[in-house]
Amino acid sequence: MSRDVRVAVVGGGISGLTAALRLSERGYQVTVYEQKPFLGGNLASHKHPDTGVYHDVYPHMFSNFYVNFWHLVENDLGMRRDMSAKSDFAHRNAVKVLRLKQEHPMELRDTGSLEGLRSNLFSGVAPPLDMYLWAYSMLDMLAHSFDPQTQLRDYSISGFVQSRPYATEEIVALHDFVVMVIWSVHADETSASSYRNFLYHTFGNLSPLVWLLKGSLQQKIIEPLEQKLKSLKCEIRKNAMVTSVKVDGASISEIKVEETTFDWHRHEVNLKRREQDHPDLNPVDSFDYVVLAVPPNTLGALIETRAVPMGHRIVDRLPHLAQVRRLDSEPIAVLDLYFKRKVHGIPAENTFMIDSGCELTCIDLSQLWDDPGMKDISAVTLAISDYWALPSDHAEENRHAMVKMFHRYVPHFNPGREWGDANSDIDWARSHYTANKADTLFVNQVGSEAWRPETHYPAISNLFFAGDLCRNHIDMATVEAAVTSGLNAAAAIHKVEPLGKPIEILHLDTYPESAILAMKLLMAPSAYSAKWWLSVADAATSLASGKPREEWSTDVGAMLGLPYAYATDWLKTAGSFWGSLFLGGRRE
Numbered sequence: 001m002s003r004d005v006r007v008a009v010v011g012g013g014i015s016g017l018t019a020a021l022r023l024s025e026r027g028y029q030v031t032v033y034e035q036k037p038f039l040g041g042n043l044a045s046h047k048h049p050d051t052g053v054y055h056d057v058y059p060h061m062f063s064n065f066y067v068n069f070w071h072l073v074e075n076d077l078g079m080r081r082d083m084s085a086k087s088d089f090a091h092r093n094a095v096k097v098l099r100l101k102q103e104h105p106m107e108l109r110d111t112g113s114l115e116g117l118r119s120n121l122f123s124g125v126a127p128p129l130d131m132y133l134w135a136y137s138m139l140d141m142l143a144h145s146f147d148p149q150t151q152l153r154d155y156s157i158s159g160f161v162q163s164r165p166y167a168t169e170e171i172v173a174l175h176d177f178v179v180m181v182i183w184s185v186h187a188d189e190t191s192a193s194s195y196r197n198f199l200y201h202t203f204g205n206l207s208p209l210v211w212l213l214k215g216s217l218q219q220k221i222i223e224p225l226e227q228k229l230k231s232l233k234c235e236i237r238k239n240a241m242v243t244s245v246k247v248d249g250a251s252i253s254e255i256k257v258e259e260t261t262f263d264w265h266r267h268e269v270n271l272k273r274r275e276q277d278h279p280d281l282n283p284v285d286s287f288d289y290v291v292l293a294v295p296p297n298t299l300g301a302l303i304e305t306r307a308v309p310m311g312h313r314i315v316d317r318l319p320h321l322a323q324v325r326r327l328d329s330e331p332i333a334v335l336d337l338y339f340k341r342k343v344h345g346i347p348a349e350n351t352f353m354i355d356s357g358c359e360l361t362c363i364d365l366s367q368l369w370d371d372p373g374m375k376d377i378s379a380v381t382l383a384i385s386d387y388w389a390l391p392s393d394h395a396e397e398n399r400h401a402m403v404k405m406f407h408r409y410v411p412h413f414n415p416g417r418e419w420g421d422a423n424s425d426i427d428w429a430r431s432h433y434t435a436n437k438a439d440t441l442f443v444n445q446v447g448s449e450a451w452r453p454e455t456h457y458p459a460i461s462n463l464f465f466a467g468d469l470c471r472n473h474i475d476m477a478t479v480e481a482a483v484t485s486g487l488n489a490a491a492a493i494h495k496v497e498p499l500g501k502p503i504e505i506l507h508l509d510t511y512p513e514s515a516i517l518a519m520k521l522l523m524a525p526s527a528y529s530a531k532w533w534l535s536v537a538d539a540a541t542s543l544a545s546g547k548p549r550e551e552w553s554t555d556v557g558a559m560l561g562l563p564y565a566y567a568t569d570w571l572k573t574a575g576s577f578w579g580s581l582f583l584g585g586r587r588e
Contacts, residue, residue, distance in 0.1 A: 013041020016293030018486030024232035026500030035241035054216035091208035110209035130170035158188035165565035194444035198476035244307035293466035296327035323451035329440035359385035399433035535559035
């Protein structure tokens with residue numbers, strides 16, 4: 001290469017940092033702009049200025065299929081992921097599920113074995129036949145076409161399941177519970193197509209079920225990654241917000257950067273007040289290439305900003321990107337709750353609380369982190385996936401509401417009458433609540449595929465996009481999707497102006513289409529039989545209880561029509577199976 005190639009990466013989340021790492025390794029001159037005083041985005045943690053305690057923005061579960069993420073942390077950061085005590089990640093083969101006033105938690109295990117499947121059927125989370133149909137519904141979703149032009153693209157998860165002849169209210173509710181807990185969006189609003197892509201990558205790769213980091217994200221991942229970037233001469237500018245992007249002709253000509261301040265208690269970013277006699281505080285920078293690795297709301301503002309003249313905005317060259325503003329994201333309220341002593345009855349696994357009203361989950365950090373300071377105490381992270389079900393937007397009210405809610409499921413501690421009650425078992429000084437309204441999660445709502453940006457558009461030759469909101473082969477919002485999008489952006493720049501060796505993007509070995517269809521054919525008879533027995537039971541219950549004829553006749557009609565629905569579904573699946581064998585198809 002005969003000249004220096006300058007790249008601006010806007011956004012210091014994991015997607016932007018991944019792009020910056022791969023480009024810096026190859027000799028590109030990279031500058032990362034992050035509006036907060038710390039890196040990581042939704043994979044960040046911060047050290048509280050008063051207590052020195054690290055608080056992760058979100059608790060994360062890492063799946064086996066995160067091949068690009070694992071390559072990053074194992075090969076680039078030298079971390080270990082194995083079953084030994086020296087591993088940086090702990091493996092969990094199950095998640096726990098708690099109901100109110102239930103002494104022993106239920107367990108959902110990985111499905112990598114027949115024993116795991118049998119255990120789930122009799123877990124008590126739902127009746128065994130409904131649990132079987134829940135598993136079958138996911139296989140059924142996998143068996144449908146991956147063609148983005150098909151009607152399924154506009155289905156929600158609930159809509160897809162409810163359209164199936166074997167559907168029950170229990171499996172619709174179970175899908176809604178799982179999706180809401182993990183992705184903060186109800187199943188009737190979540191794209192079935194995106195969820196199907198997630199299932200496709202997890203299928204056959206769920207043993208162990210999840211990996212959990214043994215420490216704070218900052219200390220274990222983000223700080224080592226930042227140090228590696230600096231060793232590669234990557235410039236990292238924190239408290240630096242890119243407020244506008246100017247387009248001249250078919251390329252980005254400049255970006256405007258303003259300094260920010262950060263309110264640690266409110267978790268708010270504010271623009272620093274400018275001094276009249278220091279106009280150079282907000283410089284205009286120019287680069288050969290620009291990567292926008294920012295969340296939907298920030299991206300929407302940069303695309304159609306009024307800070308540059310009309311005709312010089314991104315939206316003027318790419319009008320369809322105005323749809324980015326339709327993309328949604330949701331906050332997850334998080335409370336790190338430190339106790340003065342050990343509290344019994346808290347599982348070591350990620351624990352979901354049924355009927356909490358807010359989709360409450362918890363993970364016991366003191367049974368996970370390698371922290372001597374937690375040896376004699378309990379420290380848990382509580383998360384509310386349905387933020388809008390909390391009583392208000394006031395932290396003072398919500399944080400103790402979460403304490404009281406947790407106490408309903410784990411009653412073995414004194415929660416105190418109010419936040420700060422000295423007679424409680426809680427160490428209030430080290431406990432910390434944040435609504436995370438500045439760190440929202442992108443959600444794959446129905447129809448969002450049409451609004452999400454591609455990695456690159458020729459209409460603006462030097463502009464690239466990254467982040468889990470971008471279209472990528474993982475699709476569902478996950479850490480792996482974010483890392484993959486960063487790799488996509490770096491690889492696209494490398495393709496335009498190569499420097500160093502090609503950028504590798506790993507793809508997981510997945511089951512061929514024929515194998516998935518064969519499994520559905522094998523399970524279909526037992527699944528429809530399960531639905532038939534449930535219909536018989538419903539009809540018998542309606543008759544025995546003396547319900548009106550209209551009610552029990554509906555159950556009888558469904559029972560009588562089920563064999564025909566089964567035959568139609570089986571024959572259609574069999575046709576797809578033989579077609580996949582003949583065409584040699586494999587899903588990508």
